[in-house]
Amino acid sequence: MARIILFSNYKDLSREELEKLPVKELALVAHEALKEWDKLNQKLNQDSTNSSRAPSTDSPEAKAKRKAEEKAPQQKHGARKQGAQPGHKAVSRPILPLGEGDVVIDCKPQTCAGCGEPLAEHTDPEPYRQQQYDIEIVRHITEYRKHSITCPCCGIVTEGTLPEQALGSAYGPNVVSMVGVLTGLCRISRRMAKEFLDEVLEIPISVGSISNIEEELTEAMQPVIEEIQMVAERAQQGNADETGFGMKNGQQGWLWVLVTPCAVLFRLLKGRGQEYALKLLGKFEGTLTSDRWSGYNQYPRAKHQICWAHLIRDFKAMTGNGTAGIAIGTALRKEAKLMFRKWHRFKKWKANEEQTGKKISMTVLSSQMEPIRHRIKVLLEEGAKRGVRKCRTILKVEPLLWVYTQVEGIEPTNNVAERSIRPAVLWKKNSYGVESDRGARYVESMLSIWATSRRNEVTPVKFLKKLVHSVRSSSPTPTIFAAPLG
Numbered sequence: 316m317a318r319i320i321l322f323s324n325y326k327d328l329s330r331e332e333l334e335k336l337p338v339k340e341l342a343l344v345a346h347e348a349l350k351e352w353d354k355l356n357q358k359l360n361q362d363s364t365n366s367s368r369a370p371s372t373d374s375p376e377a378k379a380k381r382k383a384e385e386k387a388p389q390q391k392h393g394a395r396k397q398g399a400q401p402g403h404k405a406v407s408r409p410i411l412p413l414g415e416g417d418v419v420i421d422c423k424p425q426t427c428a429g430c431g432e433p434l435a436e437h438t439d440p441e442p443y444r445q446q447q448y449d450i451e452i453v454r455h456i457t458e459y460r461k462h463s464i465t466c467p468c469c470g471i472v473t474e475g476t477l478p479e480q481a482l483g484s485a486y487g488p489n490v491v492s493m494v495g496v497l498t499g500l501c502r503i504s505r506r507m508a509k510e511f512l513d514e515v516l517e518i519p520i521s522v523g524s525i526s527n528i529e530e531e532l533t534e535a536m537q538p539v540i541e542e543i544q545m546v547a548e549r550a551q552q553g554n555a556d557e558t559g560f561g562m563k564n565g566q567q568g569w570l571w572v573l574v575t576p577c578a579v580l581f582r583l584l585k586g587r588g589q590e591y592a593l594k595l596l597g598k599f600e601g602t603l604t605s606d607r608w609s610g611y612n613q614y615p616r617a618k619h620q621i622c623w624a625h626l627i628r629d630f631k632a633m634t635g636n637g638t639a640g641i642a643i644g645t646a647l648r649k650e651a652k653l654m655f656r657k658w659h660r661f662k663k664w665k666a667n668e669e670q671t672g673k674k675i676s677m678t679v680l681s682s683q684m685e686p687i688r689h690r691i692k693v694l695l696e697e698g699a700k701r702g703v704r705k706c707r708t709i710l711k712v713e714p715l716l717w718v719y720t721q722v723e724g725i726e727p728t729n730n731v732a733e734r735s736i737r738p739a740v741l742w743k744k745n746s747y748g749v750e751s752d753r754g755a756r757y758v759e760s761m762l763s764i765w766a767t768s769r770r771n772e773v774t775p776v777k778f779l780k781k782l783v784h785s786v787r788s789s790s791p792t793p794t795i796f797a798a799p800l801g
Contacts, residue, residue, distance in 0.1 A: 356635075410444055454517050457487070480787070486528065488787045490518060492780040494528045499761035500775055502742045529757050532779075535786040536760040539795055543578045543767050546796065548598040550575035552724055554732035555595065555605045557587060558740055561748020562755060568748070570739050570759070571595040572766075574732045577796060579766035581739065581759040583749070589613050602722050604729050607712060620718040622729035627651050629705050639701035646694050654687050658719075658727060681720040688717055735766050764795065771797040 333341065399405075413419065421442075424434050459481040463474045484491070490512070497508040505525045512518045547553065554574040560583055562568035569587045573580045573595055584591040592610040596603070604620040605611045611619065630651060633644030661683060665675045692713060698706030709716075719725040739762055749755045768775040773795060781793045 353636075408446070410446060411448075452516060455487075483787075484528070484531065486518075486520070486524070488783040489780065490520075491528050491531060492776075492783045494525055495532045495761065495779050495783075496776050498525065498529060499532070499757070500765055500779070502738070502745055504746070530753055532783070533753065533757045533760055535782055536764060538792045539782065540580075540760050540763055542794065542796075543580055543763050544597065547573050547575045547578040547580045548596075548600075550578065550599065551601040552576070552722070553596075553599055553601055553603055554729050554735075555592070555603060555611065556729060556732035556736050557608070557610070558736055558743070560739070560743050560758075563750050563752070568755070570736070570743075570762075572732055572736045572739070572762075573599065574735045574766075575601070577767075577770060579735055579763060579770060581762040581766070583755040583759045602718065602725055604719075604725065604732070606729060607708070616715055618718070618722075619715050620722075620725055620727070621712055621715040623651060623655070623716070623727040624730060624733075626709065626716070629709065633698070633703055633705055636703055636705075639698065640703050643694055643698035643701065643703055643706065647691060647698075650687055650691050650694070654684065654691075655727070657683055657687070677721055677723060681717075684717065684720050691716075738762065738765070767795055771795060773797060 333344075336344075423438075426433055459477050461475045461477055463472050465472050486494075493512070493516075494508060497503055497511060498505060503511075505522045508525055509520055509522055512520050552575065555572065556574075557569050557571045560568045560570040562583070562585065566585065568583055568585055569591065571582045571584060571591065571594075573582075580595070582591075582595045584594060587608075587610055589610050589612065593613070596614070600618075602618045602620060603611065603614050604622060605614075606622050606625045627648060630644045630647040633640040633647070635641075636644070658680070661680050668675050692710075695706045695710045695713065699710055716727075719727045739758075742758065742762075749758055764779070765775050768778050778793065778795060784790075785792055
């Protein structure tokens, strides 16, 4: 008998009526009720450490508990304090070359601090220099005046001709790129962007004009997006992730991201199934790292690495699943921490060895991880026998947990994709999604350019400005990649 039928038939019965039921029938109802209670109880105890929920959704009690666990002695191995780490290179403000309009103030001592001898005529060849930065906002207006002149001979009125650049937008390339910086890179609302341009830069503009500028930017970015997609599809490794993103008419959309060493590609699509994962990946055939979402199941298993950060959350969630879950989950978490410890140690050792010219094979890492892999598999099989449901689902993808031990350059976590998609999550929280297909293209294009430029050490603001100038002047589109493409 289905659980829905059970509850619909028995939930309104009184205690006296339930006592009159046959024992077998009552036991079936109690069994289904306990299963439902356990399911709801597990959902109630979920937080960001044992599920895929975002840390921002944690209750104050859960946040306090997480901080207490991080400070506990058994959790301190490998933990880092906030701030600069040992060996971190100090960052100081640079001394910029002086230009026209910059001011130099020499601070010379007048007399010697020891004997009182005058020092005004002496100079220091290498004085200590300290610079104070400031900005001066200058608005630049180009006014085109079309004259209509009457011929003194025949009386015919002849009008002047405006140049081509005067027939388009009322806003120049710098204003257009500034709108992209404000609404795209800084992710502020159009109304706040209008206030900044109007009140700070003294440029009169409307919210509708900002929307039109975003459309112009979207079209200008398309050749760059095609270049990013081409580079991403050629990459040998990539990380994929997705997050919910509101679309027009209140529909639930999904923002997908594919992160490769040089290119980051975002796609805002209507669904989360396998067909949409294929739209994101396109012709990508490298080694893919992702979570266990079923949308990636069609990808070849030999080239698919499962994220261990998600697994650790699952291991912790097991500890809330009865006595068997506590024992299995605790043991699995212990093995996972040991695995990470060995992996970090191997990475450091491998980097040091390769600096001396030695070539380290991945078989070294595989042999080091083999005992841990065996113990984890035994624990998962034992958990599956004891009825821990997550153990059964993880066992189905157990070979995908260890691809990083066989393929060079692959990491066991999907953190790089999680970090890349974080700005998109903040964008979603500020804007509640998009209301048109045009807005969807603007979001995915701007996010792709921002993330790709950062991976190539290209300044996003300067690149966006250069891109707008190239489109307005009909010059070749600049490349976002630091090195020329082969």
